[in-house]
Amino acid sequence: MHRGKGMKFVGDSRVSADRKASQIPKDYSEYPGRTEAFWPNFLLKEWLAGAVFLIGFLCLTLAHPSPLEGMADPTNASYIPLPDWYFLFLYELLKYEFASGDYILIGILGIPGLAFGALLLAPFLDKGPGRRPHQRPIAVIMMLLALTSVIWLTWTSAEHVDWEARAEMNKPIPPSNIEINKDDxxxxxxxxxxxxxxxxxxxxxxxxxxxxxxxxxxxxxxxxxxxxxxxxxxxxxxxxxxxxxxxxxxxxxxxxxx
Missing domain, CATH: 1.10.760.10 (Cytochrome c-like domain)
Known part of the structure; x- marks a missing residue:
């Protein structure tokens, strides 16, 4: 076969004949120090940060273990139930007049629904390309407001509870080997x-x-x-x-x- 003979050009409608500059991926090698490879550089940093947090959390639980109470007893009318620590802020919220009593639906649905809904909408409300806090004012303000509210409500609820005394009063009852003489x-x-x-x-x-x-x-x-x-x-x-x-x-x- 001679050169040039038997060759055909095939068109593909999925590929534009005129490729625009915006369609061409950027060559990030032109920006040294501002980007890095996802594997292994970025992913390794994420794993290291997660490992430090996990080890710190485990050390905290070993140093200050959470006091355990006994099994729930439906016949104990004097027992005052409390939610786990990560729900204490919602428990504290229900103590305010505007979120309890006749307005209980506002406390259990209205305010939490607005708060979590706003956090879900934060990425759509603030579409700035920057990654620094001052370049993302809406998202940063919403996150700081939510974080401050949760920490303050949790602290306010927890400081009024004597956790050690509560755990001692409701500690698990070990099985008893004592035989009760019912004929007595x-x-x-x-x-x-x-x-x-x-x-x-x-x-x-x-x-x-x-x-x-x-x-x-x-x-x-x-x-x-x-x-x-x-x-x-x-x-x-x-x-x-x-x-x-x-x-x-x-x-x-x-x-x-x-």
Missing amino acids: PGYAVYEANCMGCHGDALQGVSAPPLIGTEHTAEEIAKIAREGINTMPANIFKGTDEELDQLVKFIMSVNEQAE
Whole structure:
């Protein structure tokens, strides 16, 4: 075959005959120091930043572990539930008059919906090409406002809670190896007067546990009649004989615990 013979030109409608300058990718090698390769340079920096944050967060959790409470008890009417720390700002918001009571829908839907909706719209409201904060005023102001509000509301809510005392009061109850003698006449008295608050194994429910108590028999009898702290008087409705049986039952259980 001679040169020039048998050759054909094929047109492709997907490729424009006149390519404009805007369609040609820029050669970033002309801007040294202002750009870098995604792999591995940029991605490695992102991984390093994430690793530093993760290690710092893990060290914080080891140094200040979150106190754990016991299992939820639907019979405990004195328990005040609190959300986890990352929802405390919404919990605090519902304490204000304009976001509670008759305006509760504003607090649970209106204000949070506007706030998160504004953050979603921030990239569309501020389309500036710059990456410096002063070149993106709308996005920066919205983010600072949201961050300040969340931190302030969370701090305000958390500073009024004694977390250690709360965890101690609601700490998980370990399984007890103590055998409760249900044939003991004092158990029937306990079941009728005390079980609702102190639990079926004296472990405590809405009232303190009776296992490990430091009260004497006389003090237990007096408390049953006259009450103590948040326990009102006249809770015990039995006779003196039944009271004596109750005290002996509680003391016998505590002897096993020792």
